[in-house]
Amino acid sequence: MLKDDILKALLEAGDYCSGQALCERFHVTRTAVWKAVARLRDEGYTIEARQNRGYRLQNTEYLLSQASLDEAFAAQNFLKRWVFLQQTDSTNLEVKRAAAAGDWGPTLFVAEEQTAGRGRRGRNWSSPPGSGIWMSLLLRPKLRPERASVLTLVTALAVTDGIREATGLEAAIKWPNDVVVKGKKVAGILTEMSTDMDRIEFVVIGIGINVNTESFPEEIQSVATSLAIEQGKRAARTPIIAAIWKHFAAYERLFEATGSFAALKERYETLLANRNREVRVLDPDGEYTGTAIGITEEGELLVLRDDQSLTAVRSGEVSVRGIYGYV
Amino acid sequence: MLKDDILKALLEAGDYCSGQALCERFHVTRTAVWKAVARLRDEGYTIEARQNRGYRLQNTEYLLSQASLDEAFAAQNFLKRWVFLQQTDSTNLEVKRAAAAGDWGPTLFVAEEQTAGRGRRGRNWSSPPGSGIWMSLLLRPKLRPERASVLTLVTALAVTDGIREATGLEAAIKWPNDVVVKGKKVAGILTEMSTDMDRIEFVVIGIGINVNTESFPEEIQSVATSLAIEQGKRAARTPIIAAIWKHFAAYERLFEATGSFAALKERYETLLANRNREVRVLDPDGEYTGTAIGITEEGELLVLRDDQSLTAVRSGEVSVRGIYGYV
Numbered sequence: 001m002l003k004d005d006i007l008k009a010l011l012e013a014g015d016y017c018s019g020q021a022l023c024e025r026f027h028v029t030r031t032a033v034w035k036a037v038a039r040l041r042d043e044g045y046t047i048e049a050r051q052n053r054g055y056r057l058q059n060t061e062y063l064l065s066q067a068s069l070d071e072a073f074a075a076q077n078f079l080k081r082w083v084f085l086q087q088t089d090s091t092n093l094e095v096k097r098a099a100a101a102g103d104w105g106p107t108l109f110v111a112e113e114q115t116a117g118r119g120r121r122g123r124n125w126s127s128p129p130g131s132g133i134w135m136s137l138l139l140r141p142k143l144r145p146e147r148a149s150v151l152t153l154v155t156a157l158a159v160t161d162g163i164r165e166a167t168g169l170e171a172a173i174k175w176p177n178d179v180v181v182k183g184k185k186v187a188g189i190l191t192e193m194s195t196d197m198d199r200i201e202f203v204v205i206g207i208g209i210n211v212n213t214e215s216f217p218e219e220i221q222s223v224a225t226s227l228a229i230e231q232g233k234r235a236a237r238t239p240i241i242a243a244i245w246k247h248f249a250a251y252e253r254l255f256e257a258t259g260s261f262a263a264l265k266e267r268y269e270t271l272l273a274n275r276n277r278e279v280r281v282l283d284p285d286g287e288y289t290g291t292a293i294g295i296t297e298e299g300e301l302l303v304l305r306d307d308q309s310l311t312a313v314r315s316g317e318v319s320v321r322g323i324y325g326y327v
Numbered sequence: 328m329l330k331d332d333i334l335k336a337l338l339e340a341g342d343y344c345s346g347q348a349l350c351e352r353f354h355v356t357r358t359a360v361w362k363a364v365a366r367l368r369d370e371g372y373t374i375e376a377r378q379n380r381g382y383r384l385q386n387t388e389y390l391l392s393q394a395s396l397d398e399a400f401a402a403q404n405f406l407k408r409w410v411f412l413q414q415t416d417s418t419n420l421e422v423k424r425a426a427a428a429g430d431w432g433p434t435l436f437v438a439e440e441q442t443a444g445r446g447r448r449g450r451n452w453s454s455p456p457g458s459g460i461w462m463s464l465l466l467r468p469k470l471r472p473e474r475a476s477v478l479t480l481v482t483a484l485a486v487t488d489g490i491r492e493a494t495g496l497e498a499a500i501k502w503p504n505d506v507v508v509k510g511k512k513v514a515g516i517l518t519e520m521s522t523d524m525d526r527i528e529f530v531v532i533g534i535g536i537n538v539n540t541e542s543f544p545e546e547i548q549s550v551a552t553s554l555a556i557e558q559g560k561r562a563a564r565t566p567i568i569a570a571i572w573k574h575f576a577a578y579e580r581l582f583e584a585t586g587s588f589a590a591l592k593e594r595y596e597t598l599l600a601n602r603n604r605e606v607r608v609l610d611p612d613g614e615y616t617g618t619a620i621g622i623t624e625e626g627e628l629l630v631l632r633d634d635q636s637l638t639a640v641r642s643g644e645v646s647v648r649g650i651y652g653y654v
Contacts, residue, residue, distance in 0.1 A: 100423070120525060146473055149524045192528070196519045197476045197642060198447060315524065 002026060003036040004066075007045070010057040011067045018054035043086065043112075044130045061236040062212070064112055064133075072242035078249035082108040087129070089116040091136035092192060092206040098138055099194070099202040105138035110241065117208065119188055120177060125208050131226070133209040133237050137248075140202050141256065145195040148203055149315055150261050150299045152176055152191045154251045155205050157264060159187050160271050162244030163209070169230055172273035174326070175292070175301045176315040179209075180273050183326055184225035186210050207244070211235050223326040262297050269294045274320065279303060281311075282319040292320070329353060330363040331393075334372070337384040338394040345381035370413060370439075371457050388563040389539070391439055391460075399569035405576035408434040414456070416443040418463035419519060419533040425465055426521070426529040432465035437568065444535065446515055447504060452535050458553070460536040460564050464575075467529050468583065472522040475530055476642055477588050477626045479503055479518045481578045482532050484591060486514050487598050489571030490536070496557055499600035502619070502628045503642040506536075507600050510649075511552035513537050534571070538562050589624045596621050601647065606630060608638075609646040619647070 005026055010017055022033045037047055037055055046058040057063070066084040073082050081103070088094055093116075094109040111134045114127035127134045141151065156173045163171040163179065163186070171187075174180045179187035190206040212234050213226035227235045254263050261268075269275060274292040281288050281303060290305035300312035301320060313320065332353055337344055349360045364374055364382055373385040384390070393411040400409050408430070415421055420443075421436040438461045441454035454461045468478065483500045490498040490506065490513070498514075501507045506514035517533040539561050540553035554562045581590050588595075596602060601619040608615050608630060617632035627639035628647060640647065 096427070120523065152524065190523060192521065192523045194519065194521050196447065196517060197479060201519070 001036075002028060002032060003039045006033065006036045006055075007040055007057075007065060008067050010047070010055060011060060011063070011065055013056075014060065016050065016053040016056045021054070061238075062234055064110060064237050064241075068238040069108075069110060069241070072238050073245075076242075076246065076249065078252075079106050079108050079245060080104070081106075082110065085109060085111040087111065087113045087115065090114050090118055090206075091134055092118065092190060092204045095136045095138040095202075095204040095206075096192075096194075099204075103138055105140055105202070107138040108135060108245065109138075110135040118190065118206075119208070120190055125188065125190075127208065131210070131212045131214075133207065133211055133241060135241065136204055136206040137245075138202060139205060139252075141200060141252075143200055143256075145193065145197060145200050148193045148195075148200055149176075149191065150255065151203060151205060151252075152189055152315070153261065153268060153295070153299045154255055154264065155189050155191065155207065155248065157251050157268055157271065158244050158248035159189065159207060159209070161247040162240055163187070163227065165243040165247075166240040167227055167231055167235055169227060171271075173268065173271045174273050175295065175320065176299070180326070181225060181227070181230045183273070183322075184223055185326065186225055186227060186230070209240070211237055211240065260297055261299055265295060265297060274301070274322070277322055280321045281313055282321065283313075328363075329355060329359060330366045333360065333363045333382075334367055334384075334392060335394050337374070337382060338387060338390070338392055340383075341387065343377065343380040343383045348381070388565075389561055391437060391564050391568075395565040396435075396437060396568070399565050400572075403569075403573065403576065405579075406433050406435050406572060407431070410434070410436050412436060412438040414438065414440045414442065417441050417445055417533075418461055419445065419517060419531045422463045422465040422529075422531040422533075423519075423521075426531075430465055432467055432529070434465040435462060435572065436465075437462040445517065445533075446535070447517055452515065452517075454535065458537070458539045458541075460534065460538055460568060462568065463531055463533040464572075465529060466532060466579075468527060468579075470527055470583075472520065472524060472527050475520050475522075475527055476503075476518065477582065478530060478532060478579075479516055479642070480588065480595060480622070480626045481582055481591065482516050482518065482534065482575065484578050484595055484598065485571050485575035486516065486534060486536070488574040489567055490514070490554065492570045492574070493567040494554055494558055494562055496554060498598075500595065500598045501600050502622065502647065503626070508552060508554070508557045510600065511550055513552055513554060513557070536567070538564055538567065587624055588622075588626055592622060592624060601628070601649070604649055607648045608640055609648065610640075 019030055019033050048056045048058055069082045069084050073079055088111045091109040091111050113129035114134045117125035117127035119125040159179050160171045160173050169181050171179050171181050177189045178185050187209040192204040194201040210226035212228045216224045279292045290303040293304050294302045296312050300314050303311045303313050346357055346360050375383045375385055396409045396411050400406055415438045418436040418438050440456035441461045444452035444454035446452040486506050487498045487500050496508050498506050498508050504516045505512050514536040519531040521528040537553035539555045543551045606619045615632055617630040619628055620631050621629045623639050627641050630638045630640050
């Protein structure tokens with residue numbers, strides 16, 4: 001579409017582009033260029049127009065685009081393909097469709113907006129344009145299916161370290177699927193898998209991060225936050241995305257090479273927000289409290305119960321909540 | 328399509344239908360009826376045409392059709408929907424597409440022919456028209472994902488009991504995915520699952536049965552057979568299908584109600600072809616031999632190794648072969 005071509009031209013230029021030059025480059029009329037610019041503004045891009053100089057994209061560091069991803073991933077060799085989408089139903093569904101069409105991956109889908117984003121247990125995941133990172137990876141790991149849930153832990157490590165590197169915020173992991181800053185959730189992970197029991201067909205690793213959300217509804221303000229709220233200024237999204245997949249590639253390589261989470265356990269426990277915290281375990285067979293003391297090499301949370309017995313809590317069977325808040 | 332309408336009319340009549348009556352019923356010309364009959368003959372149906380009497384379908388008991396499934400499933404209350412397809416790429420793929428489109432199931436797809444049928448580990452599964460049962464079930468069980476592989480055992484039980492009931496042959500289970508008659512494979516099961524680690528999104532249970540296959544390539548004659556070869560005559564497929572899902576519904580209900588395979592363990596071990604046989608376990612960590620003595624409640628094969636140690640063998644990690652043949 002013309003608007004995408006013009007956006008790419010403005011991004012590449014990084015400065016003013018004359019309307020005449022755009023007309024000539026794309027073989028269209030001035031009116032067509034003007035209309036495309038208007039549509040880009042509707043999508044949230046700030047485009048300055050100046051007599052005799054032309055159009056200029058502002059605040060480009062806050063934009064996501066195919067061009068910004070191309071630049072971020074040019075030097076890495078983990079992702080085979082990356083796709084930016086202005087809008088989609090859900091990036092996890094994008095991955096499933098790509099897998100069904102034979103995509104071998106690793107392939108990353110990043111969307112500016114999801115219209116049907118989902119979190120764990122089928123919950124809705126709000127994914128408005130401009131304020132977040134909504135992305136999913138297609139991976140075909142050589143893992144036994146029963147080991148796949150460890151990929152959620154690997155991802156939590158990568159998201160936490162990526163956010164730390166790109167923003168300096170002290171992000172931490174709330175076992176097993178969330179990343180928190182100062183005890184409030186900034187990111188969630190939804191790992192899905194298609195398997196024939198013997199082997200994994202493919203895995204979908206979905207990541208949602210509240211980046212520039214300015215405020216949250218009052219009823220969730222105590223448990224949810226954004227990177228912008230925590231650092232007091234807007235954050236550029238592309239460097240966060242790049243940092244996350246850099247860490248993911250390294251952690252995943254280590255996990256595959258050793259066939260075990262043991263090599264990542266120490267780093268994980270260092271970043272574990274629940275560690276040495278009192279937790280309430282909402283086991284369907286009976287709720288209990290205790291202290292989270294670490295994780296096992298299978299990725300279970302080790303909880304020292306108040307009766308001094310030690311329980312390895314498996315993701316999926318239970319919910320874990322902090323006694324004094326979310327973590 | 329007209330040919331499907333005419334097939335249904337001939338099936339329902341069970342006797343001669345005059346060409347004139349078919350023309351009037353479907354508001355088409357004699358030529359159109361004649362062409363539809365020719366197409367049905369191309370698909371393998373034997374349709375007799377007699378002057379002054381009309382068309383009659385022969386050997387109807389050997390045919391699969393939507394009408395034959397409708398009749399077979401009219402009185403049951405397990406399947407919510409069943410779909411007959413003359414040809415498809417793969418019934419497992421049909422299920423995945425139906426699930427993606429929101430089908431809640433239990434829904435059964437039965438195909439006369441698969442053009443891209445698959446077995447375990449991505450192997451091709453030959454599925455020519457006329458000779459087999461190629462079918463897949465969409466199920467959304469309330470099971471923890473790590474328990475889903477037990478559904479393969481439940482299915483093996485149902486296929487074995489269904490074949491026994493409908494044909495009288497002494498079918499048996501080759502743990503975990505195959506059904507054998509006199510030590511040779513007649514059926515295979517391919518269970519697939521889509522999960523978000525916490526819960527199962529849906530399960531696909533694919534079943535392939537060699538029913539009226541007349542002969543097998545020489546290189547697999549020692550390990551593969553068909554129901555027709557074993558009983559010395561062609562078998563009607565619809566009663567086998569009906570019997571399998573009758574048994575499946577009963578076993579699955581028991582499994583869900585008790586949350587455990589314990590209630591099915593005894594029947595499974597009775598039907599287990601490997602039981603008390605010497606087996607070779609092709610474990611990636613080292614091959615070993617022993618005697619299969621039964622299964623655990625988690626569905627693992629219990630093998631008494633030659634060094635007298637007892638190992639619970641998990642499906643997916645290993646292959647099990649008989650020492651003196653396939654079982």
